Amino acid sequence: MSILVDKNTRLLVQGITGREGSFHTSQMIDFGTNVVAGVTPGKGGQVFEAEGTRVPVFNTVRQAVEETGANTTCIFVPSRFAADAIYEAADAGIELIVCLTEYIPVLDMIKVRSYLDTLNTKLVGPNCPGLITPGEAKVGIIPGSIVRRGNVGVVSKSGTLTYEVVFALTDRGMGQSTCVGIGGDPIKGLNFIDVLEMFEADPQTEQVILIGEIGGNAEEQAAEYITENMSKPVTAFIAGRTAPPGRRMGHAGAIVEGKSGTAEGKVAALRAAGVKVADHPDQIVDLIAS
Amino acid sequence: MFAFVVYFRIPRRERCGLGAARGATAIEETQVDLHEYQAKRLFAEHGVPIPSGEVAYTPQEARDIARDLGGKVVVKAQVHTGGRGKAGGVKLANSPEEAEAAAEQILGMDIKGYTVNKVLVDQQAPGIDQEIYLAVLIDRARRRPMIMASAAGGMDIEQVADETPEKIIKVLVDPYLGVRSYQTTYIADKLGLPQELWRDFAKLVAGLYDCFVSNDASLTEVNPLVITGEGKLLAVDGKMSIDDNSLARQSRLAEMRDVEEEPESEREARLAGINFIQLDGNIGCMVNGAGLAMSTMDIIKLFGGEPANFLDIGGGAKAEQVATALRLILSDPNVEAVLFNIFGGITRGDEVARGILEALGEIDTDVPMVVRLAGTNAEEGREILSEAEMETAATLSEAARKAVAAAQGEEM
Numbered sequence: 001m002s003i004l005v006d007k008n009t010r011l012l013v014q015g016i017t018g019r020e021g022s023f024h025t026s027q028m029i030d031f032g033t034n035v036v037a038g039v040t041p042g043k044g045g046q047v048f049e050a051e052g053t054r055v056p057v058f059n060t061v062r063q064a065v066e067e068t069g070a071n072t073t074c075i076f077v078p079s080r081f082a083a084d085a086i087y088e089a090a091d092a093g094i095e096l097i098v099c100l101t102e103y104i105p106v107l108d109m110i111k112v113r114s115y116l117d118t119l120n121t122k123l124v125g126p127n128c129p130g131l132i133t134p135g136e137a138k139v140g141i142i143p144g145s146i147v148r149r150g151n152v153g154v155v156s157k158s159g160t161l162t163y164e165v166v167f168a169l170t171d172r173g174m175g176q177s178t179c180v181g182i183g184g185d186p187i188k189g190l191n192f193i194d195v196l197e198m199f200e201a202d203p204q205t206e207q208v209i210l211i212g213e214i215g216g217n218a219e220e221q222a223a224e225y226i227t228e229n230m231s232k233p234v235t236a237f238i239a240g241r242t243a244p245p246g247r248r249m250g251h252a253g254a255i256v257e258g259k260s261g262t263a264e265g266k267v268a269a270l271r272a273a274g275v276k277v278a279d280h281p282d283q284i285v286d287l288i289a290s
Numbered sequence: 291m292f293a294f295v296v297y298f299r300i301p302r303r304e305r306c307g308l309g310a311a312r313g314a315t316a317i318e319e320t321q322v323d324l325h326e327y328q329a330k331r332l333f334a335e336h337g338v339p340i341p342s343g344e345v346a347y348t349p350q351e352a353r354d355i356a357r358d359l360g361g362k363v364v365v366k367a368q369v370h371t372g373g374r375g376k377a378g379g380v381k382l383a384n385s386p387e388e389a390e391a392a393a394e395q396i397l398g399m400d401i402k403g404y405t406v407n408k409v410l411v412d413q414q415a416p417g418i419d420q421e422i423y424l425a426v427l428i429d430r431a432r433r434r435p436m437i438m439a440s441a442a443g444g445m446d447i448e449q450v451a452d453e454t455p456e457k458i459i460k461v462l463v464d465p466y467l468g469v470r471s472y473q474t475t476y477i478a479d480k481l482g483l484p485q486e487l488w489r490d491f492a493k494l495v496a497g498l499y500d501c502f503v504s505n506d507a508s509l510t511e512v513n514p515l516v517i518t519g520e521g522k523l524l525a526v527d528g529k530m531s532i533d534d535n536s537l538a539r540q541s542r543l544a545e546m547r548d549v550e551e552e553p554e555s556e557r558e559a560r561l562a563g564i565n566f567i568q569l570d571g572n573i574g575c576m577v578n579g580a581g582l583a584m585s586t587m588d589i590i591k592l593f594g595g596e597p598a599n600f601l602d603i604g605g606g607a608k609a610e611q612v613a614t615a616l617r618l619i620l621s622d623p624n625v626e627a628v629l630f631n632i633f634g635g636i637t638r639g640d641e642v643a644r645g646i647l648e649a650l651g652e653i654d655t656d657v658p659m660v661v662r663l664a665g666t667n668a669e670e671g672r673e674i675l676s677e678a679e680m681e682t683a684a685t686l687s688e689a690a691r692k693a694v695a696a697a698q699g700e701e702m
Contacts, residue, residue: 020636024636079535079538080538080539102605103535103538104535105506105533105535105536105539106428106506106508106533106535106536107435107465107503107506107533107536110428110433110434110435110465111465111466113433114433114434114464114465114466129635141635141636142635143634143635143665143666145665146664146665156581157581158579158580158581158582159579159581159582159605159635160577160578160579160581160582160633160635160637160665161579161581161582161585162581163633163635163664163665164582164585164633164664164686167633167664167665168685184580184581186428186430187428187430187433211581213580213581213584214584216430216431217431237585239581239582239584239585239588240584240585240588241588241591242584242587242588242591242597243584243587243600244567244569279592280585280588280589280592280686280687280690281585281589281686282685282686282687
């Protein structure tokens with residue numbers, strides 16, 4: 001078992017013919033992901049070829065789903081088309097939408113999220129690295145070379161910081177069940193709590209690593225959830241302890257606003273929930289091992 | 291707490307993110323905080339009543355504007371910082387001559403590090419009976435726009451929220467429905483507004499919400515909204531911030547950015563598509579990804595060093611960007627060591643390595659550098675760098691320790 005993506009994932013790639021879309025589709029196929037279709041409006045009928053696999057390209061998601069039975073999509077389209085790509089996938093009945101695109105306007109995401117909440121569709125992202133289940137499937141851009149099958153679940157707001165932690169885990173022989181990058185935008189799909197709930201229910205996952213950042217209050221909410229609902233041990237790291245207040249550190253969400261969103265507050269809330277919190281990324285592995 | 295802290299201007303990288311890499315034009319933008327006069331003009335476009343006024347760049351202009359407005363004016367510094375009233379940046383004038391004198395005093399004034407180079411000359415409100423706070427912003431936790439109001443207007447709203455939270459009225463707006471009239475009635479009633487003003491108030495709130503949505507704002511704020519002696523509503527002060535993710539479709543607003551207030555190095559970074567913030571330490575950092583960049587700063591500090599900057603070269607950075615980033619870091623005279631921490635995903639190690647070499651070919655520097663490359667094409671990158679004889683590290687901890695030692699003049 002694992003969560004969200006596995007051998008049953010039938011992946012569609014929106015934006016498959018673009019530079020990033022094509023590079024990372026090859027990487028996903030190479031990892032063993034079952035990529036069944038691509039969509040680029042105007043390029044329907046073309047065939048995308050990589051690693052000996054031929055992937056049909058369609059003009060619309062609806063067509064792709066009808067002809068290939070795709071159940072998951074990975075979105076690589078530019079920000080001005082990204083909200084539409086999410087709506088399109090949701091309307092075509094896709095169950096899991098993974099949106100990597102960054103810089104989607106907040107008001108667009110408010111509408112997207114509000115619409116998705118009326119459907120039975122899950123969204124990961126936007127502005128995220130996607131997710132990966134070692135040995136089964138990779139949806140997004142997390143490097144396949146750094147993961148290893150195992151029983152640690154990883155959920156993170158960050159991209160490259162996640163790679164850092166996963167790499168250290170693998171290096172020490174600690175494999176992962178699934179690694180989920182939920183993204184750092186203020187309005188997004190799955191949040192920490194949603195993923196923690198899935199890890200708690202997943203028999204393969206024995207413990208969880210949570211990687212948070214300054215800004216917002218998702219880590220505090222996660223701490224509350226852990227206290228009340230989690231039996232599996234959770235280890236955490238919060239980035240941005242030295243960030244100056246009032247300055248946005250890259251992600252739209254990563255800003256310390258007045259008294260809220262500070263690293264100290266998040267660390268304290270997590271520790272109060274019995275979570276071990278690392279002082280730096282490399283230390284997470286030591287805390288898990290101990 | 292609410293998102294009252296107005297974002298500082300932060301450089302952003304490629305506007306289109308992944309899209310930029312697909313060949314779309316990369317437009318580099320920042321969060322735009324509008325000046326009061328810009329915000330109020332946009333409010334007026336949506337039917338929100340504002341005082342008559344004009345912007346002056348010289349005392350003479352201020353006098354002429356005051357004369358056209360009938361003499362009784364208020365002269366207000368236009369700078370992106372709070373507390374201008376307390377700093378003497380807002381003055382009442384009862385004649386064109388007084389307006390000229392007021393502008394003479396305010397122009398050139400330094401308010402919290404910002405030099406005033408323009409003032410807004412507004413007609414004085416004809417008597418003020420009541421001051422109200424009114425804003426539209428985003429409630430991130432509930433994922434909705436929110437209208438916030440308080441009868442305690444004209445004050446620091448964060449203080450009101452802290453000390454007397456019951457005086458703050460909040461109404462969430464469904465993004466598909468917009469503001470409904472029952473919601474404005476609720477707010478007007480809670481504020482204790484006289485009933486004859488409810489219709490005008492409803493129009494004003496709807497206008498402010500329209501202004502928020504159609505300009506992709508993250509905040510539209512009127513403080514205070516006054517009821518004048520003549521019984522009319524008037525937005526005498528306003529603030530507005532625009533969601534920088536929207537600037538590609540809000541080109542008119544993107545042009546309202548006040549480039550004079552942006553530090554040179556941060557502007558250069560923004561134009562190169564690099565996310566850069568200058569700090570006070572001596573270890574320059576170049577990292578890909580915001581979370582990893584913050585963690586790199588954190589670990590430097592944990593090991594006894596001080597980061598000189600936050601720098602995220604973004605996803606899919608090209609050699610040219612890396613070179614620009616390195617030049618930026620080295621242009622800071624405080625920098626005594628540089629730490630590269632690149633974990634390839636969408637960014638490729640060989641591209642980064644080429645950028646480092648390109649920059650080192652142009653800059654003559656003896657600042658010690660520590661490179662840590664991992665992930666996509668890291669091996670190719672290390673091979674490229676092997677000829678540059680740079681100090682390398684396998685892990686983030688090792689890289690940070692070496693950089694801290696180097697900055698302190700020790701052997702790595």
